[in-house]
Amino acid sequence: MSVSQSLFLLFLLILISAFFSLAEIALAASRPVKLRQMADEGITNALRVMQVQEKPGHYFTVVQIGMNALAILGGIVGEGLFSPLFTALFALQLEAEQAATLGFVASFILTTSLFIVITDLIPKQVAMAIPEQFAIRVIGPMRILATLLKPLVLLYSWIVSGVITLLKLPKQRDDSVTPEDIMAMTQAGAQSGTLAASEHQVIENIFELETRTLPSAMTHREGIVYFLRDDPDALIRSRIADEPYSAYPVCDGDIDHIVGYVTIKDLFQRVLNDQPISLDDPTLIRKPLVVPDRLTLAEVLKQFRQAGETFALIVNEYSLVVGLISLNDVMSIVMGDMVSPWYEEQIVRRDENSWLIDGVTPIQDVRRALDIDSVPHEDEYETLAGFLMTMLRRVPKRTDSVTWGGYTFEVMDVDSYRIDQVMVTRTIPQVGAEGAGPALKG
Structure with a gap:
């Protein structure tokens, strides 16, 4: 075989080996989600790739047969092509035996380097960048090769399956998305x-939404605007003007005795029609949605959908009203800054290293604003006030402070045991601050 023929054969072997290498990494790196999207767009090969990913044994058997056979052939051709050339070159300076040895070594290194670079490193790096595009292009030729090499594929697959079963190794990858x-x-x-x-x-x-409970997003009991059933017309109109909301609970005596709710739409219709407003009118009062305070936001959304309501009253285990939540409250949690700064009123940044935070601010919002990964015993409370009570193990008073995660939380104002304002100051970061116990000051 002439030098030119040997070079052409070696080049052809390298190209085919590169194809197998590209086919291997393209299938392994292809993302099922991306393939599903391509299949929905009408690319049938994407479905074929997904089917092969479910049972890739035969596919990889073909790849390994091809790559190993080509590597052996490439070594033979490369040694026959380069070894005489290097031997003749080294013979100019060395003895014949030494020149032959060095010629073989140089030929081996050159041939191996060509296969490593061209058939392995380059195809795999390229295929890792856009695996799905390559996978749908090579799946056709690979299916043909799998058919042609079926006897060998079945033999090797049987051996591999037996070994995997014997060693109790996993056969399929888990493609579930968490x-x-x-x-x-x-x-x-x-x-x-x-x-x-x-x-x-x-x-x-x-x-x-799956982890946040209602108290982290609700309007707390003391912030609920409601009517008593015997409130006069003038008081109702005045309260609507001062505190406009989409709906108002209607109570009998106090907030813990809810009889229903009235919508602002119904009230406005009475006003526009110049009719008196009487909350004793049964046609005006609607039945409220009442939910327990242990529900998550995701669960209350489901209840909103089932009941066809947009707000709910929240009660504790003693059937006392603890808060109110609306669909808008939940959606403001979801949309965050895209709707409005959701912590604008509760978390006020004073400067680069200090914040003034309302005690009822949900602890998740505090963590996000301060970029704190975690707080201790987070499942035991919902708000910043709860965090301070848990850390201090008592009802905080003014000037009490807790240091955690590189921040100092100091109680600035307490109103009837309710924590109104907390000053948060960034402290000097310390290695392992979150793993250490909190510093308390009372």
Whole structure:
């Protein structure tokens, strides 16, 4: 075989081996979610790739047969092509035996380097960048090769399956997508710039609905605006003007005895028609949705949908009203900064290293605003006030403070045992601050 023929054969072997290497990494790196999207767009090869991913044994057997056979053939051709050339070159300076040895070594190194670079490193790096595009292109030829090499494929697959079963090794990969996987992908998208920070925040907030309970987003008992059933017309009109809301609870004597609710729409119709407003009118009062305070935000959304309501009264285990939540409250949690600064009123940044925070602010919002990864015993409370009570193990008083996660939380104002304002100051960061116990000051 002439030098030119040997070079052509070696080049051909390298190209075919590169194809197998590219086919291997393209299938392994292809994302099922992306393939499903391509299949929905009418790309039939994407479905074929997904089917092979479910049972990739035969596919990888073909790849390994091809790559190993080509590597052996390439070594033979490369040694026959380069060894005489290097031997003749070294013979100019060395003895014949030494020149032959060095010629073989140089030929081996050159041939191996060509295969490593051209058939392995380059195809795999390229395929890792856009695996789905390559996978749908190589699946056709690979299916043909699998048919041609079926006897060998079945033999090797039988041997491999037996060994895997004997060693109790996994046969299939788990392609299920967990919330953690989605969060990791969106985090990567936000860091790369393909996903806006606000969009990433919305996705994070949606998953947070499964863990956040109602007290973290509700209007607390003392903030509820309600009517008594015997309130006069003038008082009702005055309260509507002063504190306009979409709906108002109607109570009998006090807030713990709810008889229903009235909508602002119905009240305005009475006003516009110049009719008196009487909350004793049964046609005006609607039955409220009442939910327990242990529900998550995701669960209350489901109840809103089932009941066809947009707000709910929240009661504790003693059937006492503890708060009120509306659909807008939940959606403001989801949309975050895309709607309005959700912590604008409760968390006020004074300067670069200090914040003034309302005691009823949900602890998740505090963590997000301060960029704190975690707080101790988070499942035991909902608000910043609850955090301070848990850390101090008593009802805080003015000037009490807690240091945690590189911040000092100092109680600034207490009203009838209710923590109104907390001053948060960034302290000097310390290694392992979150793992250490909190510093308390009373």
